[in-house]
Amino acid sequence: MSATPEIAVSEVKAALAAAIGDDAVSTAPDELSAYTADTYWPALAANAAGTPIARPEIVVRPRTEEAVAAVLETAGVHGTPVVPWGGGSGTQGGALATEGGIVLDLRSLDRVIEIDETSMTVTAQAGVNGRRLEAELNERGLMLPHYPASVEWATVGGYIAARGSGVLSTRYGKIEDLLLSLRVATPATGLIETVPVPRHAVGPELTQLFVGSEGTLGVITRATLQLVPVPAERRFAAVAFPSVHAGIHAIRRTLQAGHRPSVVRMYDEDATRLAFAPVVGEDLSGVYTVLAFEGEPDAVDVEERRTLELAAEAGAELLAPAIGERWWDRRYDFYHPPHQPELPAIWGTLDVVATYSRIEAVYEALHNAVRVPYAETGLELRMHFSHWYPWGTMIYGRFVVPDGGPDALEIHDRIWADGMKAALDAGGVMNDHHGVGIKLGPYMRRQHGRALDALRGIKAALDPDNIMNPGKMGL
Ligand SMILES: Cc1cc2nc3c(=O)[nH]c(=O)nc-3n(C[C@H](O)[C@H](O)[C@H](O)COP(=O)(O)OP(=O)(O)OC[C@H]3O[C@@H](n4cnc5c(N)ncnc54)[C@H](O)[C@@H]3O)c2cc1C
Numbered sequence: 219m220s221a222t223p224e225i226a227v228s229e230v231k232a233a234l235a236a237a238i239g240d241d242a243v244s245t246a247p248d249e250l251s252a253y254t255a256d257t258y259w260p261a262l263a264a265n266a267a268g269t270p271i272a273r274p275e276i277v278v279r280p281r282t283e284e285a286v287a288a289v290l291e292t293a294g295v296h297g298t299p300v301v302p303w304g305g306g307s308g309t310q311g312g313a314l315a316t317e318g319g320i321v322l323d324l325r326s327l328d329r330v331i332e333i334d335e336t337s338m339t340v341t342a343q344a345g346v347n348g349r350r351l352e353a354e355l356n357e358r359g360l361m362l363p364h365y366p367a368s369v370e371w372a373t374v375g376g377y378i379a380a381r382g383s384g385v386l387s388t389r390y391g392k393i394e395d396l397l398l399s400l401r402v403a404t405p406a407t408g409l410i411e412t413v414p415v416p417r418h419a420v421g422p423e424l425t426q427l428f429v430g431s432e433g434t435l436g437v438i439t440r441a442t443l444q445l446v447p448v449p450a451e452r453r454f455a456a457v458a459f460p461s462v463h464a465g466i467h468a469i470r471r472t473l474q475a476g477h478r479p480s481v482v483r484m485y486d487e488d489a490t491r492l493a494f495a496p497v498v499g500e501d502l503s504g505v506y507t508v509l510a511f512e513g514e515p516d517a518v519d520v521e522e523r524r525t526l527e528l529a530a531e532a533g534a535e536l537l538a539p540a541i542g543e544r545w546w547d548r549r550y551d552f553y554h555p556p557h558q559p560e561l562p563a564i565w566g567t568l569d570v571v572a573t574y575s576r577i578e579a580v581y582e583a584l585h586n587a588v589r590v591p592y593a594e595t596g597l598e599l600r601m602h603f604s605h606w607y608p609w610g611t612m613i614y615g616r617f618v619v620p621d622g623g624p625d626a627l628e629i630h631d632r633i634w635a636d637g638m639k640a641a642l643d644a645g646g647v648m649n650d651h652h653g654v655g656i657k658l659g660p661y662m663r664r665q666h667g668r669a670l671d672a673l674r675g676i677k678a679a680l681d682p683d684n685i686m687n688p689g690k691m692g693l
Pocket of ligand 1: 256257302303306307309311324367368371374376377378380381432439553651652
């Protein structure tokens with residue numbers, strides 16, 4: 219955490235107040251304390267120990283998109299870092315002001331600007347909370363089919379900036395598939411709009427450049443996103459596969475045949491026993507898998523029948539649908555105590571994605587690099603497969619060490635280093651939907667090779683003074 223001289227902080231504060239109004243700017247210590255940790259484990263542990271790893275010097279809460287651009291201009295003049303903050307639910311440390319400076323809390327940009335029921339799109343400001351937006355859309359029979367488990371905290375801007383995914387992604391896609399266009403403020407350009415449709419031939423697609431940019435290129439101030447009707451029917455099913463291999467084979471065939479279940483969540487044996495079973499309240503073992511099908515009832519009939527036939531061909535046992543419904547009703551319980559671990563435990567999610575040709579090797583590699591060698595720490599590794607594509611799938615590998623003791627941070631970092639090396643060596647990509655932040659920055663060169671230099675060049679063009687979220691994403 220850098221310490222900008224006090225005199226400089228008060229100068230920047232005065233300049234910001236002059237630019238966007240005194241009441242949008244604060245240096246009150248108790249207000250700054252609210253931004254010392256997102257949900258990145260080392261930040262939570264450091265906070266609990268009273269030694270935060272990050273602390274902004276100024277918090278700014280802009281009420282207009284023009285004010286966001288004015289903040290960047292003022293920060294540029296003073297060379298002050300700017301770190302966007304959406305809901306603070308990120309797991310990678312992306313929203314932490316590790317170099318001091320300004321935290322830009324976007325939650326006052328909270329207007330739903332337009333719901334276009336003909337095109338089925340919504341235009342909303344970046345700070346709109348996910349749950350609030352969903353309620354507003356549902357009243358009109360619509361939904362934004364991006365249902366992350368963090369919907370109660372996360373914002374529209376955070377969804378996009380961290381390149382997220384929701385529980386219905388297998389049918390509707392990740393956030394980048396739902397996005398039409400953006401308004402963004404960058405230090406080099408001020409406020410810019412990307413072209414209003416995602417399919418065009420007027421040059422490269424700039425909208426997508428900002429998806430996953432985690433505040434390192436600029437600040438997303440509004441977005442237009444695709445909606446769908448609330449489905450006439452959502453039907454659940456549950457199966458138990460004889461093995462992870464059999465499950466991957468069956469779901470691959472399902473997707474490659476063109477079917478799109480909305481939910482496919484396949485828990486490996488450890489995850490079934492340690493995560494799925496306690497939440498649904500039964501004593502279970504096997505490779506339990508929840509499926510959902512949605513849309514018009516006739517289409518649901520066909521999709522369900524064919525998916526279950528392919529599962530049965532792979533040796534799956536068909537279970538009562540009630541277990542799938544219970545899982546849906548309790549799906550947020552996974553992220554709250556007693557199911558969500560708490561300090562002094564160490565936890566994290568090794569979230570990796572790969573093609574079908576490689577995913578099983580990645581799964582084995584994570585098992586061998588993390589579950590086996592760390593067994594002596596009491597580590598549990600619960601892996602599930604939750605976002606499926608026609609070409610591959612991802613592994614959500616939640617590890618928990620019950621109590622790391624005095625070496626907890628070192629153990630945490632070692633697990634990540636070993637897990638990422640194993641996943642990359644086996645042909646995986648190190649993240650499907652949680653982003654990079656601080657956590658995965660050290661592995662960006664390994665992941666991207668020389669392409670990382672292209673990303674750095676783009677950053678240098680849009681953010682020449684390197685004020686946008688410095689120190690993140692390995693940039
Ligand atoms: C319990 C739990 C469950 C989760 N489940 C999911 C899940 O199912 N799917 C999923 O994808 N993620 C999940 N996450 C991770 C996290 O919630 C998502 O990444 C979410 O999209 C972050 O949104 P946020 O508004 O909280 O962003 P923040 O945490 O505030 O910020 C995340 C990053 O984006 C940047 N940023 C935020 N807003 C903007 C903006 N307007 N412009 C530019 N940069 C910006 C920040 O600087 C930071 O780098 C989960 C997290 C938790 C704690």
